Amino acid sequence: MTLNKTMTIDDIVDQLSDGMTIGIGGWATRRKPMALVRAIARSSLKDLTVVAYGGPDVGLLAATGKIRKLIFSFVSMDQIPLEPHFRAARQSAAFEILELDEGLLHWGLRAAAMRLPFLPTRIGIGTDLLKQAELSKTVTSPFADGETLVAMPALRLDVALLHVHRSDVRGNVLTLSPDPFFDELFSRAAEKTFVTAEKIVPTADLQMRANSRFNLVERPLITGVAEAPFGAHPTSAAPDYQLDLGHLKTYVEGAASPEAWADYRAKFVDVTDDAYLAAVGGAEAVKSIPQPAY
Amino acid sequence: MTDSSYSMAELMIAAAAQAWRNDGELAATGIGPLPRLGAGLCKLLYNPALATTDGECWFTSEPLPPGGKSSDAEIEGWANYDRIFSGLWTGKRHAMVAPVQIDRFGQTNISVIGDHARPKAAMLGARGFPGNSVHHPNSFFFPTHNTRAFVPGEVDYVCSAGYNPDRYLGDGPLPAIDLRIIVTNLAVMDFGGPNHAVRVVSLHPGVTFDEVQDNTGFPVLRPETIPTTPAPTAEELATIDKLDVKGVRHKVLKDNPPGDRKAA
Numbered sequence: 010m011t012l013n014k015t016m017t018i019d020d021i022v023d024q025l026s027d028g029m030t031i032g033i034g035g036w037a038t039r040r041k042p043m044a045l046v047r048a049i050a051r052s053s054l055k056d057l058t059v060v061a062y063g064g065p066d067v068g069l070l071a072a073t074g075k076i077r078k079l080i081f082s083f084v085s086m087d088q089i090p091l092e093p094h095f096r097a098a099r100q101s102a103a104f105e106i107l108e109l110d111e112g113l114l115h116w117g118l119r120a121a122a123m124r125l126p127f128l129p130t131r132i133g134i135g136t137d138l139l140k141q142a143e144l145s146k147t148v149t150s151p152f153a154d155g156e157t158l159v160a161m162p163a164l165r166l167d168v169a170l171l172h173v174h175r176s177d178v179r180g181n182v183l184t185l186s187p188d189p190f191f192d193e194l195f196s197r198a199a200e201k202t203f204v205t206a207e208k209i210v211p212t213a214d215l216q217m218r219a220n221s222r223f224n225l226v227e228r229p230l231i232t233g234v235a236e237a238p239f240g241a242h243p244t245s246a247a248p249d250y251q252l253d254l255g256h257l258k259t260y261v262e263g264a265a266s267p268e269a270w271a272d273y274r275a276k277f278v279d280v281t282d283d284a285y286l287a288a289v290g291g292a293e294a295v296k297s298i299p300q301p302a303y
Numbered sequence: 304m305t306d307s308s309y310s311m312a313e314l315m316i317a318a319a320a321q322a323w324r325n326d327g328e329l330a331a332t333g334i335g336p337l338p339r340l341g342a343g344l345c346k347l348l349y350n351p352a353l354a355t356t357d358g359e360c361w362f363t364s365e366p367l368p369p370g371g372k373s374s375d376a377e378i379e380g381w382a383n384y385d386r387i388f389s390g391l392w393t394g395k396r397h398a399m400v401a402p403v404q405i406d407r408f409g410q411t412n413i414s415v416i417g418d419h420a421r422p423k424a425a426m427l428g429a430r431g432f433p434g435n436s437v438h439h440p441n442s443f444f445f446p447t448h449n450t451r452a453f454v455p456g457e458v459d460y461v462c463s464a465g466y467n468p469d470r471y472l473g474d475g476p477l478p479a480i481d482l483r484i485i486v487t488n489l490a491v492m493d494f495g496g497p498n499h500a501v502r503v504v505s506l507h508p509g510v511t512f513d514e515v516q517d518n519t520g521f522p523v524l525r526p527e528t529i530p531t532t533p534a535p536t537a538e539e540l541a542t543i544d545k546l547d548v549k550g551v552r553h554k555v556l557k558d559n560p561p562g563d564r565k566a567a
Contacts, residue, residue: 036384063428083428090427099415099425108414110433112388132434134478135410135464135471137419147472157473188360188383302370303358 014180016233018048018240018282021203024233025049025168028077030058032118032164032199034171034192035244037064037087038252040184042172042205044240047278047285049075060164062114062190064244065260068094069278071103072270078105080164082114086257088301093264107143115191117164122197129158169199172241174223174249175215176206180231183215183223186247193225202230205237207249239286239295251298256289309535311488312337312552314507314562315444316543317535318486320345322399322442328352329439330362330387330396336369336551338399338444341486343368343546344539356382369551391431391438394479398435399442399486404451404458407501407521409465409482409494411443412458419460429462436463437478446556448487448518455520466499488556490515491532496524505532509564534562 022045025031035041046066049057056077061067063084070076072094084095098104109117110132120128129148133139139159146160171192175183182204184192196202217224243260245252263273276288286292319341323331331346331353333339339358343366346353355366357373362380367373390396402411403426413432417423435441441463445452457467464470464480471478485492485501489510496502502524503515508531516523535543543552553559 081428083430085427096425100422102421108419108429110429111384111431112392112434115385115388131437131478134433134437135461135467135480136429136433136436137461138429138433149473154476155474156476159472190384300372300374302372 013178014231014234015178015209016235018045018205018235018237021045021170021233021235022048022052022054024201024203025054027054028056028058029167030060030165032166032169032195033059033061033066034169034190034195035064035066035241036062036188036190037083037085038244038257039064039188040172040186040190040241040246041066041244042170042237042240043242043244044237044282044285045170045172045203045205045235046070050278060114060118060166062111063095064092065257068092068260071095071098072264073278074103076104078107080107080109080114082109082111087303088254089257089261093261097264107141108138109144110138113138113161114164115194116161118191118194118198120161120163121165122194125163127160127162130161131158132161133159164198166195166199167201169195169202171195171202171204172206172237172246173204174207174246176204176209176234177212177215178209178234179212180204180228180234181212181215181217181224182206182226182228182231182234183220184225185220185223185249186245189223189225196226196230201232202226203233203235204231205235205240207238207240207246209234209236237282239292242286242289242295247300250295251300253289253295253298254301309540309562310553310556311507311560311562312556313535313540313543314532315486315488316340316344316552317539318491318532319399319442319444320349320539322484322486323353323397324349326350326353326397326440328354330354330356330390332356332396332398334398335401335444336555337446338401339369340543340547340552341399342366344542347542347546348539354380360384366546368547368549370549388434391435394439397440397442397483399444400432400435401444401446402432402463404454405443405445405485406454406457406465408457408467409480409499409501410458410461410467411463411465412460414460414462416459429460432463436465436480440481440483442483443485445485445487448489448515450518450520453519453521466494489518492523500524502526503529505530507532508534508562
């Protein structure tokens, strides 16, 4: 018997169910599992609680009505600071929110990863974040300082969805981009982690002795692996390819009106992955996109 | 180069650079093109110990201007987000950020205009502002000084903590709030008044105190004598020019106004 966790993107979507709490790795416009997000957008899934350092992943799920509750500290596309679908959804109170600081989100995932109920922090003191019921609990230091601290509740995830560069069939993964972000914590905070990988390769080709620092989590945490070349597009999966600012502009234009959105959706969401890649210019075009400036 | 040959953007960059001058060795973060150029200028002329990043995930040996790419620069360290968070918790960072609103307590907002549950305008979310505000020094940058930015009462959604004890918790130590300077297109201000009240430090050439007060939604402290914000020196202008090769600074403020109104 050999261990083989490979599956398709649609197989991953089949593992999800209505009402789940889903953490999405990456950061804003970097290394988001977008092919998987598009598959969720096409599915009948609903009432999701989404936890993310958000970018167009959150935007697409907002635009397709998948979100019941969003746990976030920002939704932005960096070079294009305002995410149009997120804005529209917030302004129509389309879903519940828990608004956090970037570090609080980290801390909530960390607490869940440690299977703790909460972790203490000073973050949030003096701000309106603490007016939210879930952030209204405090804890007093049992030591001489007696400091009153915010209790950041654990953010337990049903699943974490991550995009990685390489994996073998057993789920030994490599994340080669310059910043791993908090993908490790998303995975540890989750019951199950599903990854999409640019390429599934033989274990030997991972060259794990040299690349071990890019192996963010051990394979018992990984439930399934789907090969998804260009699966992060239009976000980046550097060094394999950079973010596609041109397509992000098309995406923003696609939020300008219901007609524009229907058009965008028909061209870039309700299509197969092959048709998507062709619609955004093809593999060579995506690979030749230059590094953006931050 | 005459005194009137500098732009408002250059005046504001030079004023912003002063924020980090006496900070010693820490991470200097300028969010937005002009604060970023200010941090770079400070590193090049006044405080070479400052650590600056490419805005993505590297510390670069030389400050990288807005629009610059780390692939063209010497990398001196890793600035991934996990490390930025860990670093800011130690206080070894001073950020200059550009909020949408600020109030008399120095509380700022980048999340929403209007009601949080159903905002009139949703913006970014609180980002790292809450954590930044209780861990390390912060300065502020406002390209347009008016009462929509400098609001009466409190900001619509308090993202960063300020000098407002009513919002602190319990009886323990006060949060380590350390608000430094506010650079605007009218003046430089700080929190040096009684109970950290906002006060004018210097007025830009041709600007009156009354103009600053009229454009601020809360009372601003008026020192007996108020100096004029110094014009950028020839060395500062040359350094800014060398740093901002692409001339990004010329496009930040509408019509790229001069730094000295008399020159207009």
